[in-house]
Amino acid sequence: MAEVKLAGMGEIVFARGAGVLGCIGLGSCVGTLLFNPRSHMAALAHVMLPEAHEHDAFTMPGKYATTAVPALLRTLDTPPASASHLKAILIGGGELFQNRSQALRIGERNVSTLRRLLSELRISIVFENTHGSTGRSFEFDLETGLVRVRAVGATPVEKDLSAALGILRKAA
Amino acid sequence: MALTLNDLRTDALREIGNIGLGGAVTALSDLTGVLFTLEAPQVLPIDASTLPSLCCVAPESLAVGTVSRVNGDWAGEAAFLFPWESACVLWQILVQMSPSGLDALNELYQSVVNEVSNIMLGNYLRAISQMTGFTLQMEPPVFAADMAMALLSSIVVEALYEQRELLAVETAFKTAEHEFRGYFLYLPETGNLEKLFSVLGI
Numbered sequence: 001m002a003e004v005k006l007a008g009m010g011e012i013v014f015a016r017g018a019g020v021l022g023c024i025g026l027g028s029c030v031g032t033l034l035f036n037p038r039s040h041m042a043a044l045a046h047v048m049l050p051e052a053h054e055h056d057a058f059t060m061p062g063k064y065a066t067t068a069v070p071a072l073l074r075t076l077d078t079p080p081a082s083a084s085h086l087k088a089i090l091i092g093g094g095e096l097f098q099n100r101s102q103a104l105r106i107g108e109r110n111v112s113t114l115r116r117l118l119s120e121l122r123i124s125i126v127f128e129n130t131h132g133s134t135g136r137s138f139e140f141d142l143e144t145g146l147v148r149v150r151a152v153g154a155t156p157v158e159k160d161l162s163a164a165l166g167i168l169r170k171a172a
Numbered sequence: 173m174a175l176t177l178n179d180l181r182t183d184a185l186r187e188i189g190n191i192g193l194g195g196a197v198t199a200l201s202d203l204t205g206v207l208f209t210l211e212a213p214q215v216l217p218i219d220a221s222t223l224p225s226l227c228c229v230a231p232e233s234l235a236v237g238t239v240s241r242v243n244g245d246w247a248g249e250a251a252f253l254f255p256w257e258s259a260c261v262l263w264q265i266l267v268q269m270s271p272s273g274l275d276a277l278n279e280l281y282q283s284v285v286n287e288v289s290n291i292m293l294g295n296y297l298r299a300i301s302q303m304t305g306f307t308l309q310m311e312p313p314v315f316a317a318d319m320a321m322a323l324l325s326s327i328v329v330e331a332l333y334e335q336r337e338l339l340a341v342e343t344a345f346k347t348a349e350h351e352f353r354g355y356f357l358y359l360p361e362t363g364n365l366e367k368l369f370s371v372l373g374i
Contacts, residue, residue: 009325025231025321028329048329096316096326097239104330135322137232152234152319153274 004139007031007046010063014043014075015142022139026092028107030130032065032114033089033140034072034123037166042142043075049106050113065113069121084122087165090114091138091149093130107131126164129157143167177339180374181365182215188300188368189213189341193356195299196292197345203291204265208354211344218328218338218359226342226357229255231321234274238289238313239327242297245306246368248360250296251327252289252313253320254353261352262288274317282315289313292356304371331359338362 004022007013009029013021021044023031033044045062052064061071073083093107111130118125129136129149138149145162161167177185190213197208216226229235234256242248254262259281260270266284271277290313297308316323332338341358360368 025319025325027318027322027324027326029325048325049333094322094326096318096323097237097314098316100239100241100314100330104333106329106333107326133316135319135326137319150232152232152317 007044007062009046009048010060012043012045012062012068012071012075014041016041018143020139020141022137023091024137026136026138027094027096028092028110030065030090030092030107030110030114031136031138032068032072033091034076035087035089035142035165036076036078036085037087038085039076040142040167041076042140043072044140045069045072047110047114050109065110065117069114069117073121080121086121086123087161088118088123088125089140089147089161090125090128090130091147092136094132094134094136096133096135098133126161127159177215181369184369184372184374185215185339185341186213188303189215189343189358191303192296192299192358193292193343193345195295196356199291199295200288200345203288204262206265206347206349208345208347211346213341213343215339215341218332218340226324226340226355229253229320229355232319234317235259235320235323236285236315236317237323237327238286238315239330240289240293240313241311242293242308243311244308246300246304246308246360246364248358248364249327249331250293250310251357251359252285252292253323253355253357254285255320256317258352258354259285259317261350265350277317286313286315296356296358304368306368306371327357328359335362339365 004020005013030047035042045068047068050065052067061067093111134151140147145167149157236259237253239251263270343356345354
Protein backbone atom coordinates (compact mmCIF):
# COMPACT_ATOMS: atom_id res chain seq x y z
CA MET A 1 0.00 0.00 0.00
CA ALA A 2 1.11 3.54 -0.73
CA GLU A 3 1.93 5.87 2.12
CA VAL A 4 -1.20 6.71 4.08
CA LYS A 5 -2.33 10.33 4.23
CA LEU A 6 -3.59 10.55 7.79
CA ALA A 7 -6.24 12.95 9.03
CA GLY A 8 -5.29 13.99 12.57
CA MET A 9 -7.99 15.13 14.98
CA GLY A 10 -10.15 17.82 13.35
CA GLU A 11 -8.20 17.71 10.10
CA ILE A 12 -9.32 17.12 6.51
CA VAL A 13 -7.15 15.33 3.93
CA PHE A 14 -7.93 14.50 0.32
CA ALA A 15 -6.60 12.60 -2.67
CA ARG A 16 -7.42 12.36 -6.35
CA GLY A 17 -7.02 9.34 -8.62
CA ALA A 18 -4.74 7.33 -6.37
CA GLY A 19 -3.62 7.39 -2.76
CA VAL A 20 -4.55 6.03 0.64
CA LEU A 21 -6.42 8.05 3.25
CA GLY A 22 -6.84 7.02 6.87
CA CYS A 23 -7.18 7.79 10.58
CA ILE A 24 -5.35 6.31 13.56
CA GLY A 25 -6.81 5.66 17.00
CA LEU A 26 -10.42 6.74 16.55
CA GLY A 27 -12.26 6.55 19.86
CA SER A 28 -15.46 8.57 19.94
CA CYS A 29 -14.23 10.46 16.86
CA VAL A 30 -15.59 9.47 13.46
CA GLY A 31 -13.54 9.16 10.28
CA THR A 32 -15.92 10.61 7.67
CA LEU A 33 -14.92 9.95 4.09
CA LEU A 34 -16.74 11.18 0.99
CA PHE A 35 -15.92 9.78 -2.43
CA ASN A 36 -16.80 11.37 -5.74
CA PRO A 37 -16.98 8.61 -8.38
CA ARG A 38 -17.07 11.14 -11.25
CA SER A 39 -13.82 12.91 -10.42
CA HIS A 40 -12.36 9.93 -8.51
CA MET A 41 -11.58 12.16 -5.56
CA ALA A 42 -11.94 11.40 -1.88
CA ALA A 43 -11.87 13.67 1.14
CA LEU A 44 -11.66 12.53 4.75
CA ALA A 45 -12.46 14.45 7.95
CA HIS A 46 -11.51 13.29 11.46
CA VAL A 47 -14.69 14.50 13.20
CA MET A 48 -14.43 15.01 16.97
CA LEU A 49 -17.74 16.55 18.07
CA PRO A 50 -21.31 16.75 16.72
CA GLU A 51 -21.99 20.50 16.71
CA ALA A 52 -19.72 23.44 16.13
CA HIS A 53 -18.43 25.90 18.66
CA GLU A 54 -18.35 29.25 16.93
CA HIS A 55 -14.79 30.15 17.75
CA ASP A 56 -12.89 27.64 15.64
CA ALA A 57 -15.42 26.28 13.16
CA PHE A 58 -13.79 28.37 10.46
CA THR A 59 -10.22 27.46 11.25
CA MET A 60 -10.94 23.77 11.86
CA PRO A 61 -14.11 22.80 10.01
CA GLY A 62 -13.18 19.11 10.13
CA LYS A 63 -13.55 19.08 13.91
CA TYR A 64 -17.36 19.21 13.98
CA ALA A 65 -19.90 17.11 12.09
CA THR A 66 -21.99 20.15 11.17
CA THR A 67 -19.04 21.97 9.58
CA ALA A 68 -17.10 18.94 8.33
CA VAL A 69 -19.74 17.75 5.87
CA PRO A 70 -19.99 21.12 4.02
CA ALA A 71 -16.17 21.39 4.09
CA LEU A 72 -15.83 17.93 2.54
CA LEU A 73 -18.24 18.97 -0.24
CA ARG A 74 -16.14 22.08 -0.89
CA THR A 75 -12.97 19.98 -0.98
CA LEU A 76 -14.60 17.75 -3.60
CA ASP A 77 -15.90 20.77 -5.55
CA THR A 78 -19.42 19.45 -5.21
CA PRO A 79 -22.31 21.83 -4.55
CA PRO A 80 -24.83 20.47 -1.98
CA ALA A 81 -27.57 20.35 -4.63
CA SER A 82 -25.65 17.79 -6.66
CA ALA A 83 -24.12 15.85 -3.75
CA SER A 84 -26.38 12.82 -4.14
CA HIS A 85 -23.86 10.98 -6.33
CA LEU A 86 -21.24 11.08 -3.56
CA LYS A 87 -20.64 7.96 -1.46
CA ALA A 88 -19.82 7.99 2.24
CA ILE A 89 -17.81 5.84 4.62
CA LEU A 90 -18.18 6.24 8.41
CA ILE A 91 -15.78 4.67 10.89
CA GLY A 92 -15.46 5.18 14.66
CA GLY A 93 -17.88 6.63 17.20
CA GLY A 94 -17.19 4.05 19.90
CA GLU A 95 -17.71 4.60 23.63
CA LEU A 96 -14.50 3.29 25.15
CA PHE A 97 -15.14 4.41 28.69
CA GLN A 98 -18.50 2.79 29.34
CA ASN A 99 -20.69 4.05 32.19
CA ARG A 100 -18.97 7.37 32.48
CA SER A 101 -20.96 9.48 34.89
CA GLN A 102 -21.49 12.38 32.55
CA ALA A 103 -22.66 10.02 29.83
CA LEU A 104 -22.18 12.50 27.03
CA ARG A 105 -22.30 9.67 24.49
CA ILE A 106 -20.25 11.75 22.07
CA GLY A 107 -19.49 8.81 19.77
CA GLU A 108 -23.14 7.95 19.30
CA ARG A 109 -24.09 11.58 18.74
CA ASN A 110 -21.28 12.09 16.24
CA VAL A 111 -22.57 9.16 14.21
CA SER A 112 -26.25 10.15 14.38
CA THR A 113 -25.48 13.75 13.41
CA LEU A 114 -23.36 12.63 10.46
CA ARG A 115 -26.03 10.18 9.30
CA ARG A 116 -28.67 12.90 9.42
CA LEU A 117 -26.51 15.39 7.50
CA LEU A 118 -25.63 12.83 4.83
CA SER A 119 -29.23 11.73 4.45
CA GLU A 120 -30.33 15.37 4.01
CA LEU A 121 -27.90 15.58 1.10
CA ARG A 122 -29.09 12.18 -0.19
CA ILE A 123 -25.56 10.80 0.09
CA SER A 124 -25.58 7.04 0.62
CA ILE A 125 -23.34 5.39 3.18
CA VAL A 126 -21.62 2.48 1.43
CA PHE A 127 -19.64 1.28 4.43
CA GLU A 128 -20.06 1.88 8.14
CA ASN A 129 -18.13 0.47 11.09
CA THR A 130 -19.31 2.48 14.08
CA HIS A 131 -20.51 2.34 17.71
CA GLY A 132 -19.52 -0.45 20.07
CA SER A 133 -16.85 0.03 22.71
CA THR A 134 -13.64 -0.29 20.71
CA GLY A 135 -11.12 2.08 19.21
CA ARG A 136 -10.39 1.82 15.49
CA SER A 137 -7.84 2.73 12.84
CA PHE A 138 -8.60 2.52 9.15
CA GLU A 139 -7.30 3.04 5.65
CA PHE A 140 -9.06 3.55 2.37
CA ASP A 141 -7.28 2.97 -0.94
CA LEU A 142 -8.66 5.12 -3.75
CA GLU A 143 -7.21 2.99 -6.48
CA THR A 144 -8.61 -0.34 -5.35
CA GLY A 145 -11.63 0.75 -3.31
CA LEU A 146 -10.43 -1.39 -0.40
CA VAL A 147 -11.23 -0.29 3.13
CA ARG A 148 -9.43 -1.86 6.07
CA VAL A 149 -10.45 -1.34 9.71
CA ARG A 150 -8.24 -2.39 12.60
CA ALA A 151 -9.16 -2.75 16.28
CA VAL A 152 -7.08 -4.21 19.09
CA GLY A 153 -7.64 -7.86 19.85
CA ALA A 154 -9.67 -8.44 16.67
CA THR A 155 -8.94 -9.52 13.11
CA PRO A 156 -8.94 -6.55 10.74
CA VAL A 157 -12.12 -6.04 8.74
CA GLU A 158 -11.41 -5.63 5.05
CA LYS A 159 -13.99 -4.82 2.41
CA ASP A 160 -13.78 -4.26 -1.31
CA LEU A 161 -15.97 -1.26 -2.08
CA SER A 162 -14.94 -0.90 -5.70
CA ALA A 163 -18.35 -1.99 -7.02
CA ALA A 164 -20.28 0.21 -4.57
CA LEU A 165 -18.06 3.16 -5.44
CA GLY A 166 -18.01 2.55 -9.19
CA ILE A 167 -14.24 2.07 -9.24
CA LEU A 168 -12.92 0.12 -12.21
CA ARG A 169 -10.12 -2.04 -10.88
CA LYS A 170 -7.13 -2.36 -13.11
CA ALA A 171 -6.51 -5.87 -14.33
CA ALA A 172 -3.78 -7.49 -12.31
CA MET B 173 -6.78 28.57 19.50
CA ALA B 174 -4.30 27.72 22.19
CA LEU B 175 -4.69 28.81 25.75
CA THR B 176 -1.95 31.25 26.62
CA LEU B 177 -0.39 31.29 30.03
CA ASN B 178 2.58 33.28 31.13
CA ASP B 179 5.67 31.50 32.39
CA LEU B 180 4.83 32.09 36.02
CA ARG B 181 1.42 30.49 35.67
CA THR B 182 2.79 27.58 33.67
CA ASP B 183 5.41 27.08 36.39
CA ALA B 184 2.69 27.19 39.03
CA LEU B 185 0.67 24.50 37.26
CA ARG B 186 3.77 22.39 36.84
CA GLU B 187 4.57 22.78 40.52
CA ILE B 188 1.04 21.79 41.49
CA GLY B 189 1.45 18.74 39.27
CA ASN B 190 4.66 17.95 41.07
CA ILE B 191 3.32 18.32 44.58
CA GLY B 192 0.04 16.57 43.80
CA LEU B 193 1.53 13.63 42.02
CA GLY B 194 4.42 13.47 44.49
CA GLY B 195 1.87 12.48 47.11
CA ALA B 196 0.18 10.11 44.69
CA VAL B 197 3.40 8.33 43.76
CA THR B 198 4.39 7.96 47.41
CA ALA B 199 1.04 6.26 47.97
CA LEU B 200 1.72 3.93 45.03
CA SER B 201 5.16 3.10 46.44
CA ASP B 202 3.60 2.31 49.83
CA LEU B 203 0.99 0.10 48.18
CA THR B 204 3.43 -1.85 46.03
CA GLY B 205 6.65 -1.78 48.05
CA VAL B 206 8.40 -0.53 44.90
CA LEU B 207 9.92 2.94 44.68
CA PHE B 208 8.25 5.05 41.99
CA THR B 209 9.61 8.42 40.89
CA LEU B 210 8.18 11.37 38.97
CA GLU B 211 9.36 13.02 35.83
CA ALA B 212 8.98 16.77 35.45
CA PRO B 213 5.34 17.56 34.66
CA GLN B 214 4.49 19.29 31.42
CA VAL B 215 1.72 21.83 30.99
CA LEU B 216 0.36 22.01 27.49
CA PRO B 217 -2.62 23.39 25.68
CA ILE B 218 -4.59 20.62 24.03
CA ASP B 219 -5.43 20.68 20.38
CA ALA B 220 -5.24 18.30 17.49
CA SER B 221 -1.52 18.85 17.04
CA THR B 222 -0.45 18.39 20.67
CA LEU B 223 -2.49 15.27 21.39
CA PRO B 224 -0.15 12.78 19.75
CA SER B 225 2.75 14.10 21.84
CA LEU B 226 0.87 13.49 25.08
CA CYS B 227 1.95 10.34 26.90
CA CYS B 228 4.82 8.79 24.95
CA VAL B 229 3.07 5.65 23.80
CA ALA B 230 2.76 4.31 20.28
CA PRO B 231 -0.69 5.48 19.06
CA GLU B 232 -1.95 2.03 18.12
CA SER B 233 -0.37 0.10 20.97
CA LEU B 234 -2.55 -1.50 23.60
CA ALA B 235 -2.98 0.57 26.74
CA VAL B 236 -5.08 0.62 29.86
CA GLY B 237 -6.66 3.76 31.28
CA THR B 238 -9.07 5.23 33.77
CA VAL B 239 -10.95 8.51 33.87
CA SER B 240 -12.38 10.09 37.00
CA ARG B 241 -14.50 13.17 37.22
CA VAL B 242 -13.35 15.67 39.86
CA ASN B 243 -15.88 18.09 41.31
CA GLY B 244 -15.34 21.15 43.47
CA ASP B 245 -13.19 24.26 43.34
CA TRP B 246 -10.76 22.87 40.79
CA ALA B 247 -13.08 20.65 38.81
CA GLY B 248 -11.90 18.67 35.82
CA GLU B 249 -11.17 15.23 34.49
CA ALA B 250 -8.32 13.12 35.83
CA ALA B 251 -6.96 10.24 33.78
CA PHE B 252 -4.32 7.57 34.20
CA LEU B 253 -2.80 5.78 31.23
CA PHE B 254 -0.56 2.72 31.35
CA PRO B 255 0.99 0.99 28.34
CA TRP B 256 -0.11 -2.66 28.45
CA GLU B 257 3.34 -3.89 29.53
CA SER B 258 3.38 -1.40 32.40
CA ALA B 259 -0.10 -2.43 33.51
CA CYS B 260 1.20 -6.02 33.56
CA VAL B 261 3.99 -4.90 35.90
CA LEU B 262 1.41 -3.40 38.26
CA TRP B 263 -0.70 -6.57 38.15
CA GLN B 264 2.32 -8.77 38.79
CA ILE B 265 3.31 -6.68 41.81
CA LEU B 266 -0.19 -6.41 43.26
CA VAL B 267 -1.86 -9.74 42.43
CA GLN B 268 1.16 -11.81 41.35
CA MET B 269 -0.29 -12.54 37.91
CA SER B 270 -1.16 -10.76 34.71
CA PRO B 271 -3.59 -11.41 31.84
CA SER B 272 -2.25 -13.15 28.74
CA GLY B 273 -4.06 -10.66 26.54
CA LEU B 274 -7.09 -8.43 26.17
CA ASP B 275 -9.44 -11.45 26.26
CA ALA B 276 -8.19 -12.43 29.69
CA LEU B 277 -8.65 -8.95 31.17
CA ASN B 278 -11.27 -9.76 33.80
CA GLU B 279 -12.87 -7.70 36.56
CA LEU B 280 -10.11 -8.49 39.02
CA TYR B 281 -7.51 -6.83 36.82
CA GLN B 282 -9.81 -3.90 36.15
CA SER B 283 -10.44 -3.37 39.84
CA VAL B 284 -6.69 -3.39 40.55
CA VAL B 285 -6.17 -0.54 38.07
CA ASN B 286 -9.23 1.29 39.41
CA GLU B 287 -7.91 0.95 42.94
CA VAL B 288 -4.47 2.24 41.96
CA SER B 289 -6.16 5.20 40.23
CA ASN B 290 -8.34 5.84 43.28
CA ILE B 291 -5.47 5.84 45.71
CA MET B 292 -3.23 7.96 43.53
CA LEU B 293 -5.92 10.48 42.62
CA GLY B 294 -7.10 10.71 46.24
CA ASN B 295 -3.58 11.64 47.31
CA TYR B 296 -3.16 14.03 44.41
CA LEU B 297 -6.32 15.89 45.34
CA ARG B 298 -5.44 15.89 49.04
CA ALA B 299 -2.10 17.53 48.27
CA ILE B 300 -3.77 20.20 46.13
CA SER B 301 -6.44 20.82 48.70
CA GLN B 302 -3.87 21.28 51.47
CA MET B 303 -2.01 23.81 49.37
CA THR B 304 -5.02 25.79 48.18
CA GLY B 305 -7.76 25.17 50.72
CA PHE B 306 -9.95 23.95 47.85
CA THR B 307 -12.70 21.41 48.42
CA LEU B 308 -12.38 18.59 45.89
CA GLN B 309 -14.37 15.40 45.47
CA MET B 310 -13.68 12.60 43.03
CA GLU B 311 -16.09 10.22 41.38
CA PRO B 312 -15.17 6.54 40.95
CA PRO B 313 -12.84 5.83 38.02
CA VAL B 314 -14.13 4.34 34.77
CA PHE B 315 -11.88 1.76 33.13
CA ALA B 316 -11.05 0.98 29.51
CA ALA B 317 -8.38 -0.98 27.62
CA ASP B 318 -7.79 -0.18 23.95
CA MET B 319 -5.47 1.54 21.47
CA ALA B 320 -3.58 4.25 23.36
CA MET B 321 -4.58 6.98 20.92
CA ALA B 322 -8.25 5.98 20.97
CA LEU B 323 -8.25 6.14 24.78
CA LEU B 324 -6.51 9.51 24.85
CA SER B 325 -8.70 11.07 22.19
CA SER B 326 -11.87 9.83 23.91
CA ILE B 327 -10.74 11.38 27.20
CA VAL B 328 -9.86 14.67 25.60
CA VAL B 329 -12.89 14.93 23.31
CA GLU B 330 -15.35 14.57 26.19
CA ALA B 331 -13.57 17.34 28.03
CA LEU B 332 -13.49 19.50 24.89
CA TYR B 333 -17.23 19.15 24.50
CA GLU B 334 -17.78 21.20 27.64
CA GLN B 335 -15.15 23.84 27.00
CA ARG B 336 -13.58 25.80 24.28
CA GLU B 337 -10.05 25.56 25.43
CA LEU B 338 -8.32 22.77 27.15
CA LEU B 339 -5.12 22.45 29.05
CA ALA B 340 -3.42 19.34 30.31
CA VAL B 341 -1.01 18.88 33.16
CA GLU B 342 0.78 15.66 32.28
CA THR B 343 3.11 13.79 34.61
CA ALA B 344 4.96 10.58 33.87
CA PHE B 345 6.09 8.25 36.64
CA LYS B 346 8.44 5.31 36.53
CA THR B 347 10.47 2.92 38.62
CA ALA B 348 14.06 1.79 38.30
CA GLU B 349 13.10 -1.72 39.38
CA HIS B 350 10.88 -2.58 36.40
CA GLU B 351 10.25 -1.58 32.80
CA PHE B 352 7.33 0.63 33.71
CA ARG B 353 5.80 3.95 32.72
CA GLY B 354 2.57 5.47 33.92
CA TYR B 355 0.98 8.74 32.86
CA PHE B 356 -1.30 11.03 34.77
CA LEU B 357 -3.32 13.73 33.03
CA TYR B 358 -5.34 16.43 34.66
CA LEU B 359 -7.68 18.40 32.43
CA PRO B 360 -8.95 21.25 34.59
CA GLU B 361 -12.01 23.20 33.56
CA THR B 362 -10.29 26.29 32.27
CA GLY B 363 -12.76 28.64 33.97
CA ASN B 364 -11.37 27.38 37.26
CA LEU B 365 -7.80 28.33 36.45
CA GLU B 366 -8.28 31.95 37.53
CA LYS B 367 -9.58 30.76 40.87
CA LEU B 368 -6.49 28.66 41.33
CA PHE B 369 -4.12 31.44 40.34
CA SER B 370 -5.79 33.94 42.64
CA VAL B 371 -5.49 31.56 45.59
CA LEU B 372 -1.80 31.19 44.79
CA GLY B 373 -1.52 34.98 44.47
CA ILE B 374 -0.26 35.10 40.88
